[in-house]
Amino acid sequence: MDKDTLERLSARASQHFLDSIAVKQAAEKMLPEQVAHGIVAITECLRAGGKVMACGNGGSAADAQHFAAELIGRFERERQELAAIALTTDTSILTAIGNDYSYDEIFSKQVRGLGKQGDILLGISTSGNSKNVVQAIEAAKKLGIKIIALTGNDGGKIAGLLDAGDIHLCAPSTRTARIQETHLVLLHAICDGVDHLLLD
Numbered sequence: 001m002d003k004d005t006l007e008r009l010s011a012r013a014s015q016h017f018l019d020s021i022a023v024k025q026a027a028e029k030m031l032p033e034q035v036a037h038g039i040v041a042i043t044e045c046l047r048a049g050g051k052v053m054a055c056g057n058g059g060s061a062a063d064a065q066h067f068a069a070e071l072i073g074r075f076e077r078e079r080q081e082l083a084a085i086a087l088t089t090d091t092s093i094l095t096a097i098g099n100d101y102s103y104d105e106i107f108s109k110q111v112r113g114l115g116k117q118g119d120i121l122l123g124i125s126t127s128g129n130s131k132n133v134v135q136a137i138e139a140a141k142k143l144g145i146k147i148i149a150l151t152g153n154d155g156g157k158i159a160g161l162l163d164a165g166d167i168h169l170c171a172p173s174t175r176t177a178r179i180q181e182t183h184l185v186l187l188h189a190i191c192d193g194v195d196h197l198l199l200d
């Protein structure tokens, strides 16, 4: 590859770091108190025998799975297994509901099947508008399940569905990649806080 191209690519990579840092710095000014509420809600839910259900699409599906893995397995320290499930992983359930009903219902039907009052639904959508996440939140609210929503932009439709008892962590960006990168910091901060409350 010629030197100019390598320099161009390197400058672009540099800009990704700088943009990501800027969004995270803005998030640090806005979101820590809401994160603390999320940590307390999840810890109280788990202590009372509830579970966390997580859902999202694409990169956010990966985030939902990543978060469930850290609760069930571990984050940074050894501790008991914590009850969490990603609603994005069972291809038979996802394809059956997608095929027989609609893709919009792939999470809401699982929420109705698995969810109980006292559980928490962690819904992740960078636009705040993915219909399957919106419908999962609507289904959860009917069951008395608290919502922790990770969004971006202006929170989209999801912002309008949340009550005072819910928790909204809206990454201050309109760019999907930057929002996702901030969501990962939020999820790790939640894991750290839950471990702190359970272990320290």
Ligand SMILES: O=C(CO)[C@@H](O)[C@H](O)[C@H](O)[C@H](O)COP(=O)(O)O
Pocket (backbone or CB within 6 Å): 057, 058, 059, 060, 124, 125, 126, 127, 128, 129, 130, 133, 176, 177, 180
């Ligand atoms: O990871 C990315 C883009 O960075 C994509 O896979 C992205 O997650 C998908 O386009 C999602 O369908 C976007 O949905 P949402 O975040 O708006 O709910």
Ligand SMILES: [Zn+2]
Pocket (backbone or CB within 6 Å): 059, 176, 177, 180
């Ligand atoms: Zn991505």
